[in-house]
Amino acid sequence: GAVVSQHPSWVICKSGTSVKIECRSLDFQATTMFWYRQFPKQSLMLMATSNEGSKATYEQGVEKDKFLINHASLTLSTLTVTSAHPEDSSFYICSARGTSAVAGGYTFGSGTRLTVV
Amino acid sequence: QKEVEQNSGPLSVPEGAIASLNCTYSDRGSQSFFWYRQYSGKSPELIMSIYSNGDKEDGRFTAQLNKASQYVSLLIRDSQPSDSATYLCAVVSGGYQKVTFGIGTKLQVIP
Numbered sequence: 001g002a003v004v005s006q007h008p009s010w011v012i013c014k015s016g017t018s019v020k021i022e023c024r025s026l027d028f029q030a031t032t033m034f035w036y037r038q039f040p041k042q043s044l045m046l047m048a049t050s051n052e053g054s055k056a057t058y059e060q061g062v063e064k065d066k067f068l069i070n071h072a073s074l075t076l077s078t079l080t081v082t083s084a085h086p087e088d089s090s091f092y093i094c095s096a097r098g099t100s101a102v103a104g105g106y107t108f109g110s111g112t113r114l115t116v117v
Numbered sequence: 118q119k120e121v122e123q124n125s126g127p128l129s130v131p132e133g134a135i136a137s138l139n140c141t142y143s144d145r146g147s148q149s150f151f152w153y154r155q156y157s158g159k160s161p162e163l164i165m166s167i168y169s170n171g172d173k174e175d176g177r178f179t180a181q182l183n184k185a186s187q188y189v190s191l192l193i194r195d196s197q198p199s200d201s202a203t204y205l206c207a208v209v210s211g212g213y214q215k216v217t218f219g220i221g222t223k224l225q226v227i228p
Contacts, residue, residue, distance in 0.1 A: 006160075032214075034215065034216065036218075042220065043205065043218045043219060043220040043221055044161070044205070044218045045218075046215055046216070046217065049215055091158075093160050093161075095216065097214070106151075106163075106216055108160045108161055108162075109160060110159075110160045111159065111160040113158070
């Protein structure tokens, strides 16, 4: 089945620093990548959608200059949280959609727990 | 109005009973519907997908879709303690076919 590898699974960083999260599709080509954020006891909130080779489309209220998304290839997308603050501490999850429908067409990464201190 | 609505629960059922989880959505043009299970601190895992009106059964799980009522449900038969988790309803709509999640219903199966 389709697998999306997400790294790191958890990271602790200091305020003001940047953190990069990677998602790789291991056995399929991810034409579209969705990035979500989930705060405790809340649902997954879509942050942005990116198509390979194009600029990401950000949801309302998500700062594109703070959350940099790169989807340069069909197997790799990255989310960089720049100048991180404690309120950015959250669970970040990617979801990839490929050219064929597997697992409903959307495969989730395992998530990254970010803690900003 | 939220795009995808679920009762956050918790929904408590005894072991062996049927758990019924419900979800409503606002976009009539929605095309695909999914139920995900999420354990605390973990990523969601797909349980069921449904695309057309009616029932779809897979083992102990049955998904039901009624597009006229904009309603989708998940039934879990013979509930087990291991089914205790948060169940997320997800709806696909729009040109980008983005997935919108409900807040999730926390299910507790009591041994």
